[in-house]
Amino acid sequence: xxxxxxxxxxxxxxxxxxxxxxxxxLLEMLNDNEKPETNYTIATFKNTRLVSGNSIxxxxxxxLQFMIQHRFGALNSGWRDLYGLDNSxxxxxxxxxxxxxxxxxxxxxxxxxxxxxxxxxxxxRQKSGDKNFPFSATLVSSVYMNTxxxxxxxxxxxxxxxxxxxxxxxxxxxxxDKFSLQIMPTMVHRNLVENASETNTIxxxxxxxxxxxxGSMRLNAEYYYLLPDQETGTIGGKSLNNSLSLGVDIxxxxxxxxxxxxxxxxxxxxxxxxxxxxxxxxxxxxxxxxLSRVFTxxxxxxxxxx
Amino acid sequence: xxxxxxxxxxxxASQLIHAQKYMTQNGIITFYSKTPMEDIEAVNNQVSSVFDxxxxxxxxxxxxxxxxxxxxxxxxxxxxxYIESDKFPKSTFxxxxxxxxxxxxxxxxxxITVKGQLTIHGVTKEIVASGTMSKVDENTLKAQFTFSILLxxxxxxxxxTVKDNISExxxxxxxxxxxxx
Numbered sequence: 200x201x202x203x204x205x206x207x208x209x210x211x212x213x214x215x216x217x218x219x220x221x222x223x224x225l226l227e228m229l230n231d232n233e234k235p236e237t238n239y240t241i242a243t244f245k246n247t248r249l250v251s252g253n254s255i256x257x258x259x260x261x262x263l264q265f266m267i268q269h270r271f272g273a274l275n276s277g278w279r280d281l282y283g284l285d286n287s288x289x290x291x292x293x294x295x296x297x298x299x300x301x302x303x304x305x306x307x308x309x310x311x312x313x314x315x316x317x318x319x320x321x322x323x324r325q326k327s328g329d330k331n332f333p334f335s336a337t338l339v340s341s342v343y344m345n346t347x348x349x350x351x352x353x354x355x356x357x358x359x360x361x362x363x364x365x366x367x368x369x370x371x372x373x374x375x376d377k378f379s380l381q382i383m384p385t386m387v388h389r390n391l392v393e394n395a396s397e398t399n400t401i402x403x404x405x406x407x408x409x410x411x412x413x414g415s416m417r418l419n420a421e422y423y424y425l426l427p428d429q430e431t432g433t434i435g436g437k438s439l440n441n442s443l444s445l446g447v448d449i450x451x452x453x454x455x456x457x458x459x460x461x462x463x464x465x466x467x468x469x470x471x472x473x474x475x476x477x478x479x480x481x482x483x484x485x486x487x488x489x490l491s492r493v494f495t496x497x498x499x500x501x502x503x504x505x
Numbered sequence: 506x507x508x509x510x511x512x513x514x515x516x517x518a519s520q521l522i523h524a525q526k527y528m529t530q531n532g533i534i535t536f537y538s539k540t541p542m543e544d545i546e547a548v549n550n551q552v553s554s555v556f557d558x559x560x561x562x563x564x565x566x567x568x569x570x571x572x573x574x575x576x577x578x579x580x581x582x583x584x585x586x587y588i589e590s591d592k593f594p595k596s597t598f599x600x601x602x603x604x605x606x607x608x609x610x611x612x613x614x615x616x617i618t619v620k621g622q623l624t625i626h627g628v629t630k631e632i633v634a635s636g637t638m639s640k641v642d643e644n645t646l647k648a649q650f651t652f653s654i655l656l657x658x659x660x661x662x663x664x665x666t667v668k669d670n671i672s673e674x675x676x677x678x679x680x681x682x683x684x685x686x
Contacts, residue, residue, distance in 0.1 A: 206509060225555045225564030226599050232528070232553060236568060238594070242585040259577030299577075376591055414586045415664050451666040453578060495576045 235329035243325070243335060243373040244381075246455045246491055247294060247302070249407040250421040250444035251466050254381060255337040255371040257321045258296035261497025266292040266306070267490040268466045275482030283486065290466045294319075295496075310465055317341035325372060334372040341365050343469045360391040365468040367405070381407040385423065387473045397432030401425060401439075403472045409448075417448040419457075423472050437476035444471075457489040525558030527646050527683030534567060534679050538672040545579060545671065547572040554681050556646065561605025563619060563648075565598040565679070587661050587671075593627045602638075610646070614639045619650055628659045636679075644685040651678045 244254040247264060258264050272286030280286060292306030300321040307314045323336040343363045349356045364387070371381035383405040392399055407421040423442040425431065431439045446459030462477035463470065464485055477483025532552035538545040549572045554565035569590040574580040584590040600621015602608070608615060614637035623632045636650035653676050656663065663671050 203509075225557060225562050226566065226597060228526070228528075228555050229553050229564055229566045232530070233566075238570070238591070241581055262577055376585075376589075414662070415666065451664075452670060493578055495578075498575045499573060499577060 237326050237330045238328040240325040240327075240335065240373050243371050243379045244409050244419075245417055245448045245450055246457065246489070247319075248457070248489060248491075249381060249409065250419050250446040250457065250459050251442075251461065251463060251471055251487075251489075252383070252385075252405060252407070252421055252423070252468050253319065253337070253339045253367065253369060254407070254409075255321060255335045255369045257300055257302045257319055257337065258294055258493065259499075260296045260299045261495060261499065262296045263494045263496050264292075264294040265492050265494065266290070266294070268292065268308075268487070269489075270310075270461075270464055270466060270485045270487035272485065273464075273477060273482065274484045274486065288464065288466075300324075306467070308466055308470075310470065312346040313343050313467075313469075314346055315341050315343045315467060315469070334370050336371075337369040339365075339367050339369060341467065341469065343467070363387065363389040363469050363473070365472070367468060371407075377411040379409045381405075381409075383407070385468055385472060387469055389469075389473060392432055394432060396430055398430050401429055401431050401473055403441075415450045419446040419448060419459075420444070421446075423468075423475075425472065431473075434474055434476050439473070440475050440478055442471040442475040443479060453493050455489075455491040457491070459487055459489075461485050461487065526686045527556040527558060528686050529554050529681050529683050532565065532679065532681040534565075534677065536572075536678075537676045539676075540670060540672050543670040545574070547574045547580075547583070549573070552679070552681070554683070556648070556681075556683050557601075558646075558685075561602035561608075563598070563600055563602065563621065565681075567596050568594055569596060570594065582667075587656075587663060588626055593625075596623070596625045598623045598632075600632075608638075610638060610640045612640055617648075623654070625654070625659045626661050630654075630658050634679075641682075646683040648681045648683065649679065651676070653677065 244256050247254060247256050247258065268290040270288050272280055272283030274282050276283050288310040290306055290308035292304060294302050294304035296302050302319040304317045317339060319337060319339040321335060321337040323332060325335040326332050345361045365385060367383050367385040369381060369383045371379055373379045385403050385405055386400055388400045403423045403425050405423040410418045412418055421444045425439060425441055442463040444459050444461035444463060446457050449456045462479050462483050463475040465471055465474050530553045531550055532554045533550045534552050535546065535548045549567050551571045552565055552567040556563050569588050570584055598621055600619050603618040603620055617636055617638050619634045622629050632652050634650040634652035636648065638646060638648045641647055653674050656673055656675060
């Protein structure tokens with residue numbers, strides 16, 4: 200008899216548990232059915248430029264980015280030049296997303312009247328979840344053409360003398376949601392240098408970081424270290440220095456404003472690495488800003504509702 | 506004793522037969538923000554949802570990063586700054602249809618009201634959604650709901666620079682086609 204009672208209780212408990220399971224675990228049922236997802240890291244940096252040099256970021260497919268980059272003269276140029284504000288250089292640039300990970304760009308800088316064209320490919324994305332990879336990597340290459348008049352028109356001047364190049368491998372990792380770090384081995388090649396003893400190719404390793412201060416503001420730093428034992432030559436009698444730039448990003452909707460201080464006057468890798476003669480310690484500090492605006496030329500396809 | 510075992514089996518079997526669950530892995534959820542400055546629309550067509558044909562229970566789950574916007578930058582801002590998708594990757598809903606036992610589903614759309622707990626951005630709030638449900642065939646159900654939420658209810662902060670472009674009240678519509686499992 201006891202046995203019978205026990206069995207009935209057991210039966211009821213069993214039925215009850217089934218009932219609870221059937222009612223209560225709809226969300227769990229969804230979880231069990233879930234496919235493993237890969238989470239791609241987004242917004243490692245706010246802009247395609249860290250400060251002056253490239254970041255790993257690319258514009259999405261169909262997005263056109265218009266950039267206005269400004270550098271004023273050196274802060275130590277005295278009151279007569281309003282501490283550099285009288286001598287500004289400008290670069291206007293366009294970059295377009297052929298795909299989410301491949302961009303092409305053109306630009307023109309007033310400094311040495313340089314026209315540049317670039318291609319940029321983000322070939323690895325930082326991801327976690329189903330698939331994992333610890334960092335993102337981007338290749339960027341540019342060709343530059345100095346369109347100034349020849350210094351010595353009497354000499355035999357070749358068109359190729361106007362050209363220089365840069366290639367860089369950018370690798371960046373976002374740690375958490377506030378801090379990103381980028382390492383960028385870079386080479387700059389100049390077809391024409393001042394003296395035969397100078398090397399045409401300069402090797403440098405860059406490092407950059409971005410720290411999120413608030414939702415729309417970031418602090419950035421960028422440093423290019425020229426590898427030692429290179430005969431890099433002089434520019435206007437001054438030897439080349441490592442480039443250090445500090446900047447702040449302010450984002451408003453489709454705009455990014457970047458304000459920065461740098462010992463480089465140039466705004467592209469060619470000049471950051473191959474043309475920086477200023478020294479922070481001497482007050483050769485250039486104030487500048489980038490203004491970046493994106494336009495959606497081709498809209499992504501929104502899935503059809505039916 | 507044998508009777509008892511038989512009864513257990515019958516009850517168990519009836520439970521299994523009775524447990525009619527309907528599922529979808531590609532439900533559609535669309536949300537709209539309308540302001541005089543800008544209309545924003547985003548679509549997620551990878552929503553998973555389950556409907557319990559016995560008691561009218563409904564659950565849904567989606568990944569925030571699966572919302573597609575008409576501008577890539579909007580999508581990035583949505584995920585990075587407003588919804589914080591890395592911290593709160595999922596949004597879930599769990600609720601049930603009101604007065605389900607009195608409803609009779611047919612091929613024509615029946616008006617229904619769903620009440621339940623909606624979790625977005627790590628915050629859970631009760632919502633009431635109205636909509637329709639219809640039986641397409643023996644194995645297929647269609648359900649559509651509409652409701653609105655306030656961003657402040659879910660502690661979604663919009664920076665002042667884009668306050669005029671993003672509405673405080675977001676209209677959400679869902680479109681599920683369930684198949685019997």
